Amino acid sequence: MHGNPSERAVINSMSQPFITIIIPTFNRAESLKKVLQSLDSLEKPDSIPIEVVIVNNGSNDETGSLLVREMERSRPMFFKVLVEKRRGKASALNRGIASAQGNLIFVVDDDVVVDPKCLVRHLECYRTTAFDAVQGRVLPGVDSEGRQADPQRLQEYNIPIVDHGEDICDIRGLTGNNMSFRREVFEKVGLFNASLGPGASGFSEDTEFSMRIREAGFKIGYMPSAVVYHELDTSRYGRAYNRLAQYHKGQSSSLYRHRSIFLNIVPNLFANSFRYLFYRILGDCQKSYKTEGRVMRYWGYLMASVKKKADSDPGR
DSSP: OOSOHHHHHHHHHOSOOSEEEEEEESSOHHHHHHHHHHHHTOOOOTTSOEEEEEEEOSOOSSHHHHHHHHHHSOOSSEEEEEEOOSOSHHHHHHHHHHHOOOSEEEEEOTTEEEOTTHHHHHHHHHHHSOOSEEEEEEEEOBOTTOOBOOGGGGGGGOOOOBOOOSSOEEOSOOOTTEEEEEHHHHHHHOSOOTTSSTTTTSSOHHHHHHHHHHHTTOOEEEEEEEEEEEOOOGGGOSHHHHHHHHHHHHHHHHTTOOOOIIIIIHHHHHHHHHHHHHHHHHTOHHHHHHHHHHHHHHHHHHHHHHHHHHHHOTTO
């Protein structure tokens, strides 16, 4: 933890600081640096203590040395670095949550820039609504050269964009790069499923957790003015990445969703395949791009389900 002995004594004397910011990270030193720089500009209510918990998920780039330097800096927030050796974002999040002292947990990814008002807008949403978990808006940021996204080609950047409009509203699911929770949520529904998400199945740790939140009777809300900007990574551009990502999303979904292969997966696979061909014939690039992703997602679910059945067949 950053700070002198007297600072550490202060935080240890607090049974529950109000806000814990958790950032899981793996091999994104340059991106993480930008996230931490954006936290320096956060608007912070003076009366509410804040701790920042960085969970290094076994990085072998410059992340470790960056965090050593960051721990030496003076900042208005308590700063703590943890190491989680078990690979996977969900495992890193669970390590951070287990260490968190706050009664409000705010999670951001290591490849976003946080708007200065993001944190106070999350707080405002809790103060003015009955939501137990809050999703903020996620908009495209810039690439490593500072270039902005082309608004006409947003899908092709393959980043998670979350924009439900300008009004606070109920939503069904969370996207893990700008979300917050009351501590009671974790106390009732448990932690993230470590078999899901980046570093494990690839995706869906936030989707599966959202399902458990709703099943437990909690409410999820959307706060449009709580904004982060997702970096643009050229390695993620285009159809090839989209096909692979959607295929892995389908595989991940098969681990926690139980859909009928013959009544749901196969019919949807064929229907979206025909739609994809139709849009390609029409020359509608955006719709064909999106539909191709659906095809790959259903295909991934089907292949994972077939493999699961084969692996469980005692006759093999």
